[in-house]
Amino acid sequence: MTETINVSINGTTYSHEVEPRLLLIHYLREVVGLTGPHIGCETSLCGACTVELNGKAIKSCSIFAIQCDGAKILTIEGMAADGKLHKIQEAFWNEHGLQCGFCTPGMIMTTKQILDRNRNPTDQEIRHGLDGNLCRCTGYQHIVNAVRAAARAAGA
Amino acid sequence: MIPQQFEYSAPKTLDEALGLLAEGAKPLAGGMSLIPMMKLRLASPEHLVDLGRIKDLNYIREEGGAIHIGATATHQDVLSSPLLRGKCPLLAETAAHIGDVQVRNMGTIGGSVAHADPSADYPAALQALEAKIVLKGAKSERTVSAEDFFVDTFTTALEPGEIVREVIVPIDGDGTGTNYQKVLQPASGFAIVGVAVRVRKQGEKVTLARIGVTGLSNRAFRAKEAEKALEGRSGSPAEIQAVAALVGQGIDANSDLHASAEYRLHLTAVYAAKALATALGRIA
Structure with missing residues (x-):
């Protein structure tokens, strides 16, 4: 029992037959071949699978691909343009906002959401915004610095 | 998985x-x-x-002196709604405590209340607001109070085939102050205890007090003894302490690895006092 879905991912339209029970994260990684969004906990706690769905950051382990029929999805692979990193990616690089890098795709997609809604967040707002993303390496300080730097870069 | x-x-x-x-x-x-x-x-x-593709289930609008929130309005919709922030700030404030950004972008008020997690945030606010919940089936529609809706752990007044169609909350009159205070379980984000307070004053006297509690027991409830003890008083610091101590009285408190029953009851009194003081302080 499969159904056809049409989704736009990073500007490219895809059409696939999917089982209703296929989670978006499995669809992105195994069907479309985009392995940037990571599977960390698979229980909607860690945020490593975060992608943007119609402009909103969501956890792709907790939504079925079939719910996204007709939707626009942005993954970490769609952030850099013309061979140039996105300002948020630059900021994570410059501020050492990662160590092992496993959580980074999710951190960056959530950072985009935070800055889309608030161009100049306080440290407290940044930490509240990153509530749903876990990093087991950095202790978060450098990630908060990176978000702040990205906000500055976007304002500049 | x-x-x-x-x-x-x-x-x-x-x-x-x-x-x-x-x-x-x-x-x-x-x-x-x-x-x-x-x-x-x-x-x-x-x-x-x-239900995500049904357009006329996602709205937040003023109607007949109250605010009607469609079932599929997300927590993000609720916390950022200018209408709610202006006229029923308790619900917007409570929504900001739910889960995390990604969860608030997807999760809905209808889904949350229908799920009736005993540690969910909305039920405390909906009790304090004396909200109404509209239940719709194929051939029926009925309205129940939040008090009657939350029956037990993961159990509501919904009958098979019915959905939550909308939640109706009142518009705060002049002289009203509200606040939601929560002790959260850091891994899940759910409330170990959450207390929502709505108070109204006329002159120096509290004319209305509503206190909703979540996380403490099998269901969210209204602390009516505590409400009565506050009404007619001025809401002095000593009265707040006395009223807060009544909030968990007689409740069969949950006990789990995050908090024993005794500790939950203690937290309830402490956070009820904070919520009462904040709500009273917000009365314009």
Whole structure:
């Protein structure tokens, strides 16, 4: 029992037959071949699978691909343009906002959401915004610095 | 973490959805509780009806002196709604405490209240607001109070085939102050204890006090003894302490690895006092 879905991912339209029970994260990684969004906990706690769905950051382990029929999805692979990193990616690089890098795709997609809604967040707002993303390496300080730097870069 | 197979429908109208639900299908709203449960196979519905494509279920509007919130309004919609922030700030404030950014972007008010997690945030606010919940089935529609809606752990007044269609909250009159205080379980984000307060004053006297509590016991409830003890008083610091001590009185408190029953009751008094003081301080 499969159904056809049409989704736009990073500007490219895809059409696939999917089982209703296929989670978006499995669809992105195994069907479309985009392995940037990571599977960390698979229980909607860690945020490593975060992608943007119609402009909103969501956890792709907790939504079925079939719910996204007709939707626009942005993954970490769609952030850099013309061979140039996105300002948020630059900021994570410059501020050492990662160590092992496993959580980074999710951190960056959530950072985009935070800055889309608030161009100049306080440290407290940044930490509240990153509530749903876990990093087991950095202790978060450098990630908060990176978000702040990205906000500055976007304002500049 | 792969759910059992199921059939999926995404109707565009509520009537179509209710027809499928009457045949035994289960509703899917934001999925922030249901999908994790399906992945763990704690829930294995055979047929899911996605309510997400029904346009006239997602609204927040003023109507007849109250604010009506459609079932599929997300927590993000609620916390950022200018209407709610201006006229019923307690609900917007409470929504900001739910889960995290990603969960608030997907999770819905209808789904959350229908799930009736005993540690969820909305139920405390809805009790304090004396909210009404509109339940709709294929051939029926009825309105129940929040007090009657939350029956027990994961159990509500919903009958098979019914969905939460909307939640109705009052508009705060002049002289009203509200606040929600929560001790959260840091891994899950759910409330170990949450207290929502709505108070109104006329001159120096508290004329109305409503206190909703979540996380403490099997269901969210109103602390009516404490409410009565505050009404008619001025709301002095000493009175706040005395009233806060009544909030958990006589309640069969939950006990788990995060907090013993005794500790939960202690937290309830401490956070009730904070919520009462903040709400009273916010009265313009």
